[in-house]
Amino acid sequence: MSNPLTVVDISKPIASISESLLEAAQKQGFLFVDGHDFSQDEVDALFEISRQFFTETPVDIKSQYAIRSNNIGYTHFTNEQLDPNKARDYKEAFNFGNINFKTGAFNQSDAEFYGQESNEANENAVPPILESHREFISRTTQKLHTTAMRILKVMSKGLKVEDPEFFTTKHRSDQPSGCVFRMLRYPLVRDDQIDTQGYDATIRAGAHTDYGSLTLLFQRQDQQGLELQAGESSEEDWVGVPFVKSRYAGKAPPLVVNFGDLLSYWTNGVLKSTLHRVKFSPGETREHDRYSIVFFVHPENAY
Ligand SMILES: O=C(O)CCC(=O)C(=O)O
C-alpha cells in the first residue's frame, strides 16, 4: 500500500518541520510522526500487556471494572456505537484516565484527582494484570504527553501563533484533564461466526471524529484497518492508513496522529478534524486479532 500521509520527524528542528506538519493538519487532519522517543521493544511490551489483559482476564473480572461516566474503565464488546447510523462496534477496550503527567499517577480516585479528601475506596482501580505494570504504563503516558506537547509546539509555529506556548500552556502536565490512554482489541471474527442480525462485524469502529485536541496511536504491522475519509463529501472516499516503518533502527513505527474537534474549533476550522473508522471485511484473510493503543489528548478542564 502506498502511503498517502505525510511523515513528520519531530526530532528535527521545529523551523524545518512546522510547515509540513501544518499542511498535513490542514489538508488531511492525519499524519505520521517519526523521531519520537519509543523503542520497538517498548511498544511490543505494551501490546503484550494489552493482549494479556484482554485474552487472559475472565469476563466477570473485566466487568468489575466497567467504564463509568468519567470515561475510565473497561468497555465490553458492542457497548460502543461511534456511528449512530451503523451497527455497534465489535471491539473491547480499557481506558486509563485521571492522569497526572508530572507525577505519573493515573486512575486516581475522582476525589484525589480533584484534590478533595475522601475515605471511599478508589472507584477507578485498575485490574490486577494492568496494575502489575503500573510503572511502565505510567512512564508511557508521560512520554506520550511530552510527545503531544512537542507536536502542539510545532503546530503553533506552523500557524505563526505569536506565543509559541499558547497551546501547550492549556495542556499543563499536572492539571486535571480528560486525557485518556486506551488499549483496544478488535477480535478476529470468522465469516461463519458473524451474527448479521446483531451487528456488522466488518465495522469495528464506526465513522467518527475525535473530540479532544489530538490523538496519538500505535498500530502494529499486518494489523491495518484504520481508514480516514479523504473526500470532501463522498461517503465512499475512504483511504486506508498503511503500516510504515520508522527511519530509525530499533524505534517503534511512526505514531499515527490526528487532530480532534476541539483544535479544529480553536483554530476556526484551519486544522481539520477528519472522519475515520476501523473496518475490515469478512472476506479479508485475518489470522489474528487487531490491537491498537491510543492516547487522546484533552486540554485542562478549566479551559
Ligand atoms: O483503533 C484504531 O485504529 C482507531 C481507534 C479510534 O479511532 C478511536 O478509538 O477513536
Ligand SMILES: [Fe+2]
Ligand atoms: Fe478515533
